[in-house]
Amino acid sequence: MRDFFQGSDTSTGAKARIEAGTLLRPEGLRHFLKATPVGAAAGKRPLVILLHGAGSSAAQLLGLRFPPSPLSLWLEIAEREHLVVIALDGSKRRGERAWNDSYAGVTANPQTDDTGFISAVIDRAIAEDEVDPARIYLMGVSKGGMMAYRAATEMAPRLAAFSVALAAMPVDSNCGPPRTPLPVLFMAGTADPFIPYTGRKFLYQFPIFSSLAAPMTSVEESVAVWRELAGLHGEPAVAAIPQRHPGAATRVTRYTWGGDPAALQVCLLKIDGGGHAEPSMVKRYPGLFSRFPGAQNGDIEAAEEAWAFFKDKRTVLE
Template structure:
């Protein structure tokens, strides 16, 4: 009885972590920038595979940190599974800190960007990883959650030549009038939750968010922007993700446009009844947080799904395919 009580209290207040594999080691690093020293966590696998190493940059949400998103601070983050993937697959993972004032994302004013340009930070981190950590410049992947997703969108618009693919989680694009539109196609993967109480799946803004968030485009419109830019057919391949638990009332459907895993693809994991939370069976948010943020799906490991999408993507291949698509647009 006491054991069950302790387990219940832990689930309610601390959440749960079920790690089943070795994790890459992390170190705290700094990079000098015009705004001052910037901190980031660097994860490197314990063994070296032949050749250069893919690089995944993970961007935390508002109010979080590099430590939180890498599983070293409360609450447990599903994106910390990247440390297991890094050790298993020989990846480099970098998680920068937003620092004071949060990210200068796609909604940031010109004045804020001039004071702290976080896309320039990402570009500098990529250059440093290529020069000093043996990262593969053609295999750089960017993934962001919530406001980290908003910075991901800005980077995909401004430095697409440095990215092989990107992914956003519970984060809609800015409306067309609010930020520059993308002009270069990129492979893109979206995770959207239909019952998100912070960033509406259908776009806009909830009245109770007051001045804390800007209105966003819907997840479907965000997907459509990148799909149409890539010249992909509007008919996706659809897959229902197997359901694991009776107590989990969320459901996941995967939509994928584009057939080539090593080419231009746009994907969407649509999580019915899911809240503002990354899906994961192994990193579960405290139930008290879920009461506020909404249900967390347990059918899908978000980092593993993103890695499956990223794995074969190459910047050079994506650029060549994008050039061909521009010259030979898809037939209606």
């Protein structure tokens, strides 16, 4: 019953320490949480930037607020792999933190330069935290994933790779189509009520949600945009992920275009039956959430999948 209402966390690894930070931007003071490993760095460290979903926060993303996000496992990865992880807060709009993402015409979006905020945080981390400029990675979930699309379009040369979970690209974009290829990891559920896998329709058709998003492409159309840009036209390598509990409501298939993990790759983790929940084996949302916003997969670990995708990739610095 406790798991049904409160969820569960069976992770046991040491965690990177968290400290709060601020950065003065033209729109005002912006906030973030930075996690750094306890041990001294042997060299320059990779940096992972995390972007939360609508109505959420950096604190929820790093497990400090209910319901703790499965992406809080990045704290253990940071300690184990000697990363710097920075979770950013969107600016407040109508009482909730939000992003000026790539969706044109969304009235709930603040009119802030969030790509500029991300870039400024990267600059500070390079200057103060021994971060490697060739190993900058970005991951966004839900509306944070929509913001990640915009940031990847506007600041592609600074990123070695990015990942989006539970997010698709807009039909009409604030920033135009991406122009620079990047390695991308997608995670998406076929039963997500907020991000329909087949696209176009969204709960925006109901008045209560009309300010949150606009028509979107299908997940596979979003994948195709980045595949075409990278010149990855062939058939993908396909791998079915074994179910940890046979007969579970969800099942994951990995589709990978590009065979070299150190080069351009596009990967889709398609979660059949998955709802609007980041997959995790050890950090489980309350069972009540399986009714809405849908089933959480327990066969893969979202943060570990992202790190496995990121770790060999580097930006070619001029």
